[in-house]
Amino acid sequence: MMKEKGLLIVLSGPSGVGKGTVRKELFSQPDITFEYSISMTTRVPREGEVDGVDYFFKSREEFEKLIEQDRLLEYAEFVGNYYGTPVDYVRDTINDGRDVFLEIEVQGARQIRDKFPEGLFIFLAPPSLSELENRLIHRGTESSHVIANRVETAKKELEMMNLYDYVVENDQVKKASERIKAIVVAEHLRRERVEARYKKMLEVK
Numbered sequence: 001m002m003k004e005k006g007l008l009i010v011l012s013g014p015s016g017v018g019k020g021t022v023r024k025e026l027f028s029q030p031d032i033t034f035e036y037s038i039s040m041t042t043r044v045p046r047e048g049e050v051d052g053v054d055y056f057f058k059s060r061e062e063f064e065k066l067i068e069q070d071r072l073l074e075y076a077e078f079v080g081n082y083y084g085t086p087v088d089y090v091r092d093t094i095n096d097g098r099d100v101f102l103e104i105e106v107q108g109a110r111q112i113r114d115k116f117p118e119g120l121f122i123f124l125a126p127p128s129l130s131e132l133e134n135r136l137i138h139r140g141t142e143s144s145h146v147i148a149n150r151v152e153t154a155k156k157e158l159e160m161m162n163l164y165d166y167v168v169e170n171d172q173v174k175k176a177s178e179r180i181k182a183i184v185v186a187e188h189l190r191r192e193r194v195e196a197r198y199k200k201m202l203e204v205k
């Protein structure tokens with residue numbers, strides 16, 4: 001019998017909305033069964049970031065080679081740096097029946113939606129644009145110039161919200177992670193019901 005494929009879960013949204021914080025909260029819970037796909041980036045590591053844990057840090061040359069070799073499921077240039085998802089890891093994990101969780105920006109999520117429409121697309125939204133800016137300022141990892149750039153980009157990204165299956169507001173980290181967990185559980189149940197109905201229809205024939 002063919003193994004059931006895992007679900008591709010894509011969490012996206014503007015920089016500073018709290019994707020990383022919510023993802024860490026989710027993955028700190030013992031009952032989480034999905035696997036996190038570690039991205040490739042040309043960005044320099046922030047203090048405390050570890051290669052192979054937070055990202056696979058690459059030079060621009062190395063990254064462009066990965067593009068050439070078609071080893072990325074999607075990639076995007078975001079505020080001066082490349083970011084991309086390793087295709088082998090995602091494909092192998094899903095084919096093995098395990099769910100994969102991506103935390104990526106909006107251009108990349110759009111590319112995946114085109115290539116992999118059966119994915120589950122969740123947009124994490126801020127309570128307001130000013131709160132988004134506050135979060136970026138308080139994180140203290142970018143210069144004011146980069147923050148201004150990310151907030152400008154966010155205005156366009158928020159317009160993409162309606163292309164997603166779900167929008168989750170990140171007002172409180174714990175609540176947002178619980179909402180995402182509930183969405184994934186509901187999506188599995190929905191797919192199981194559809195699959196069961198499909199199998200039943202084939203039996204009748």
Ligand SMILES: Nc1ncnc2c1ncn2[C@@H]1O[C@H](COP(=O)(O)OP(=O)(O)OP(=O)(O)O)[C@@H](O)[C@H]1O
Pocket residue numbers: 013014015016017018019020021022135136138139170171172173
């Ligand atoms: N619900 C929340 N309420 C208040 N602050 C939050 C909330 N969620 C996250 N933050 C804070 O907002 C800042 C940005 O969060 P985080 O780095 O997780 O965002 P991100 O969307 O992953 O950003 P990027 O896309 O730039 O990586 C952090 O300082 C984080 O502690």
Ligand SMILES: Nc1nc2c(ncn2[C@@H]2O[C@H](COP(=O)(O)O)[C@@H](O)[C@H]2O)c(=O)[nH]1
Pocket residue numbers: 013014015019039040043074075076078083084085103104105106107108109
């Ligand atoms: N398209 C992709 N975007 C990604 C990927 N990994 C992370 N990201 C997103 O990039 C921005 C900036 O990240 P930061 O760590 O520099 O703050 C953020 O929105 C990330 O979610 C990826 O593989 N592909």
